[in-house]
Structure formats: C-alpha cells, structure tokens
Amino acid sequence: VQDVVFLREVLASYDDLIPWMLRLSVGLPLVGAGFIGYLFSPSVPFEQGGNQIIRLLLIGLGFLTLFGLATRIVSTIGLLAYLGTLFTQPNALLAVEYIPCFLALMVLGGGRPSADHMLQQVASTEGTLYGRIDPVHRLKQYLDESTAPYRQYVPLILRVGMGVSFIYLGLVQKLANPAQTLQVVSKYDLTQVVPVDPGLWVLGAGFAE
Numbered sequence: 001v002q003d004v005v006f007l008r009e010v011l012a013s014y015d016d017l018i019p020w021m022l023r024l025s026v027g028l029p030l031v032g033a034g035f036i037g038y039l040f041s042p043s044v045p046f047e048q049g050g051n052q053i054i055r056l057l058l059i060g061l062g063f064l065t066l067f068g069l070a071t072r073i074v075s076t077i078g079l080l081a082y083l084g085t086l087f088t089q090p091n092a093l094l095a096v097e098y099i100p101c102f103l104a105l106m107v108l109g110g111g112r113p114s115a116d117h118m119l120q121q122v123a124s125t126e127g128t129l130y131g132r133i134d135p136v137h138r139l140k141q142y143l144d145e146s147t148a149p150y151r152q153y154v155p156l157i158l159r160v161g162m163g164v165s166f167i168y169l170g171l172v173q174k175l176a177n178p179a180q181t182l183q184v185v186s187k188y189d190l191t192q193v194v195p196v197d198p199g200l201w202v203l204g205a206g207f208a209e
Contacts, residue, residue, distance in 0.1 A: 019109060019111025023065050026101045027062045031066070041091060044091050044092050061081070068116050075102045109144060
C-alpha cells in the first residue's frame with residue numbers, strides 16, 4: 001500500500017533524531033530531580049537539607065545529556081548511579097525507565113543535534129586547529145563503529161524496558177497500592193477531566209498500563 005510505504009520512509013528519515021529525543025526524555029527529568037531534590041524518582045526524596053554533591057551530580061548529568069556532550073560516558077555514569085540508588089532505595093524502581101533509555105544512549109551516542117556531533121565534525125575536518133588538539137573525537141569514532149552492530153537492538157531494549165516499567169507501575173503502584181494513586185487523582189482533580197469514580201480512575205490507569 002503506497003500510503004504505508006511512504007509513511008515508513010518518512011518515519012525512517014527521523015532515525016537520526018532518536019538519540020536527541022532520548023536525551024530530552026532523560027536529561028530534563030535529571031535536571032528536575034537535582035533541583036527539586038529526589039533521586040531519579042519523586043518517591044526517593046533527599047533527606048532534610050539535601051546532599052549538594054548528589055544534586056550537582058544529577059543536574060550535571062542532566063545538562064550534559066541535554067547538550068549531548070560525552071553522551072556515552074555520561075549515560076554509563078547515569079546508569080551506574082541509578083543502579084546504585086536502586087540497590088539502596090527499592091522505591092527507585094518506579095523510575096525503571098531510566099535503564100532502557102541509558103542503555104539505548106550508550107549504544108546510539110549523542111546523535112544530532114549534539115555537542116558530540118558538532119565537535120567531531122570540526123575535529124575531523126582537515127586543517128582545523130581543533131582537529132590537531134582534540135584526541136576525543138577519535139574515541140567517539142571508534143565507539144560509533146564498535147556499537148554499530150548493536151543499533152538494531154535499540155527498539156527491543158526500549159520496548160522491553162518501557163513494557164516492564166508500565167507493568168510494574170500498573171501492578172505495584174496502582175492496583176496493589178490504590179491509596180497513593182487516589183491521592184494523585186484528588187490532587188490534580190482528574191475526576192473533572194473524566195467524570196468517573198476515583199476508584200475507577202485507579203483501576204483504569206492500572207489496567208491500561
């Protein structure tokens with residue numbers, strides 16, 4: 001069907017923007033977590049007063065991810081930080097979507113637009129001053145070539161990771177613990193959006209996830 005063929009071609013033309021979309025979906029929440037004061041998930045807040053080093057780590061990881069600077073290294077640090085948090089704070093499992101996103105960025109790199117792409121383009125251009133003093137772009141080129149065979153698995157990583165996240169949130173956060181979700185329904189007055197019983201909101205959201 002010509003419509004389907006054309007739609008696939010258009011979607012395929014967005015492939016190089018996938019790392020950018022992933023960077024936005026990870027970087028913005030990290031910056032927010034650092035400024036507001038929680039470890040990856042709002043269910044894991046800092047202690048009273050907060051830890052400034054952890055705040056700076058989260059904000060730094062977030063901004064570097066948004067800029068796309070040293071994306072693979074930053075994603076590796078972010079993944080290790082999340083797993084460390086998860087080891088000590090099981091509630092961080094409510095933000096398990098960080099795992100597939102970090103893994104995907106470790107495979108894809110920063111993509112474009114990103115600082116990594118820009119600097120590599122300048123550094124690999126013959127005759128540029130930056131190309132003579134920057135050793136990092138060669139490492140990025142090596143990592144791009146090394147991870148190329150695994151790019152085909154990125155949709156699988158994201159699909160399975162987000163699927164696990166939805167199942168966990170639906171079962172544990174909503175169906176097994178409806179009181180917490182009822183508070184959310186009340187706080188944001190969701191029954192005015194869809195006028196049904198609050199309990200039905202919780203069941204609906206849980207089963208949908």
